[in-house]
Amino acid sequence: MLVITGKTMVYLCVGHPTDHVKAPEVFNDLFRDRGIDAVTIAVDVAPEDLAAFVEATKGWRNLIGFGLTIPHKEAVVPLLDELDPTAQRTRAVNTVRRLPSGRLVGGLFDGLGFVQGLRDAGRDPRGMSVLVVGAGGVGRAIAFALAEAGASSMAIANRSRPRAERLVDDIAQIVPGVSVDVGSIGSGRYDLVVNATSLGMHEDDDLPFALDSLAPGTVVAEAVMSPEVTALLVEAERRGLTPHRGRAMRDAQMDVVARFIGV
Amino acid sequence: MLVITGKTMVYLCVGHPTDHVKAPEVFNDLFRDRGIDAVTIAVDVAPEDLAAFVEATKGWRNLIGFGLTIPHKEAVVPLLDELDPTAQRTRAVNTVRRLPSGRLVGGLFDGLGFVQGLRDAGRDPRGMSVLVVGAGGVGRAIAFALAEAGASSMAIANRSRPRAERLVDDIAQIVPGVSVDVGSIGSGRYDLVVNATSLGMHEDDDLPFALDSLAPGTVVAEAVMSPEVTALLVEAERRGLTPHRGRAMRDAQMDVVARFIGV
Incomplete structure (x- = not known):
């Protein structure tokens, strides 16, 4: 109590x-x-x-x-x-x-948490081809962490293109060896697609991206934590893709955050 | 919970x-x-x-x-x-x-709470001769409220005399009909003496004033709420005076405060 x-x-x-x-x-x-x-x-x-x-x-x-x-x-x-x-x-x-x-x-710690959450679910991002949708705070964090965790190629999609370009430039400069460019859901073949927009938090939100171009088994991951199961995850499951909850990111980062704030 | x-x-x-x-x-x-x-x-x-x-x-x-x-x-x-x-x-x-x-x-609401707490304990301040010790925020609030509740005469004691004088002037100007002056514990005969200093909050505090000059039955009231029973109240009881807890002020003002903040 x-x-x-x-x-x-x-x-x-x-x-x-x-x-x-x-x-x-x-x-x-x-x-x-x-x-x-x-x-x-x-x-x-x-x-x-x-x-x-x-x-x-x-x-x-x-x-x-x-x-x-x-x-x-x-x-x-x-x-x-x-x-x-x-x-x-x-x-x-x-x-x-x-x-x-x-x-x-x-x-x-969003990025570290996201990568750790993937690993905890048995999905090491090393060598993956990744699309991160959303280049705001969470998108930047996740993209950097995936690049540093060894993703082989990365694409960044964002409603405002300059923002996506800025993130591409930042990653290219700071994490050498990863191939990174502005992209979109239909423009490549991905092992992992991450929703790092806030779409999905509210019941009447549109899907952050369409899923029809994805190959069976592609991991469709949420950064949205609440609701725990978003419309995107439901739709991914229905299509034979592999849904990955935003909750995994939160659970994985709790210990790291607690250590950082000293409790 | x-x-x-x-x-x-x-x-x-x-x-x-x-x-x-x-x-x-x-x-x-x-x-x-x-x-x-x-x-x-x-x-x-x-x-x-x-x-x-x-x-x-x-x-x-x-x-x-x-x-x-x-x-x-x-x-x-x-x-x-x-x-x-x-x-x-x-x-x-x-x-x-x-x-x-x-x-x-x-x-x-300290002052209103204090007066209401006195009344709840059957001690209407109307017509009383009162000494308020302490002319900070709480002392000012209690002194004004006692004056407005009909105390017949009031004395204000404070470590810094100019502050006591300022409170005397303010009361004289705003509440006509009450006799008010700077005073001290030994300088008059009081029905009610109020500790409106913070002395008593800590275990090793001195008493805020000596009690030897007070007549039996004098009400010795605390504004200190924690601890609930201060050394001053213990000493007052021992001497046949009438202790009155700071807690009464708090209990009496809860409803008023709740209404003010709109809950």
Whole structure:
């Protein structure tokens, strides 16, 4: 049972909106399991209010840190004091640790979590031909991590093409040896296709991409965690493709995040 | 059982330090009893960080509001958009409601709570001769409320005399008909003596004042709520005086505060 007192430390999940976030349940279970007197709450802050909010966390002394979700993962970067190497490369952050001095250190664990989640399901990305759909914070994180995990060729699809091109350039520059280009669902043959857009979070969302060009057995992976089974995963299963839940990414990154925030 | 999700609203208790605050337990019980999906946490913010913190709450959309405790009750006043009449008179605030527009409205319920707590214990302050020791946020609130509740004469004691004088002037100006002056524990005959300092919160604190000059039966009241029984109350009881717990103030003001923040 969760009992909050004046001594309880706090961890936040900052997004806009926050109705869909699962972090409070997940982290509160973690804190309880580990016997840590800390609580996680969701904080709904719109983009125009993010800078003032992050500034305020520097003086919040019983704050452990905070997670960031849509739409703040990239916007938070210039507001922090320090970035870990992955966050620095991808210019996106999903976890911030508040040091006792008030300094804020950003890390990015979506990508590592995604790759680890694939491996946990017996799907090593090494040598795979991959399409990442979505070049926002999550897409960048996942694409970098797949490139570093040894994907042989990568394509990036994004509604706004310049953003896809920027990610292609960044990967080419930082991860040598991977073949990477702007692509689309119909433009190649893929072993793994990742939905790194937010499409699928809401019931009336369109599918993020059509599945008809994919060969049987292709892994169709979600970054969307809630709902756990999206329309995309249902449709992939129906077509004889191999669905892979966004939940796997979250489960795999819990330990890493906990270590980063020091709990 | 308290289950926090992405939809849970938030209420804060802001102080420095916050180890002693009871608001999380009290408000979380209230929310549970009323079936409200909201959670209260303590926020430890030092005086130099208060302005940035309060500014940030304007953009925190799932925030109901926040309570303020030592040492922020007066410092918060210029940071708010609006004050209720009691807060305006006393220039102190213990409760802030965040309107959906982001506007912050301050109210002060310590004083009303204190007077109501006295009445609930069968001790109407009307006609009493009163000494209030401490002229900070809580002292101001209690002194104003006692004056308005019909105390016949009032004395204000404070370590810093100018602060006591300012409170005397303010009461004289705003509440006509009450005789009010700077005083001290030995300088008069009182029916009620109130500890409105923070002395008593910590185990090794000195007594806020000596009790030897008080006549048997004098009510010795605490504004300190934690611990519930302070050394002052123990000593008062031992001497045949009438101890009155700070807890009575808190219990009496819960409903008023809940109405103010709209839960």
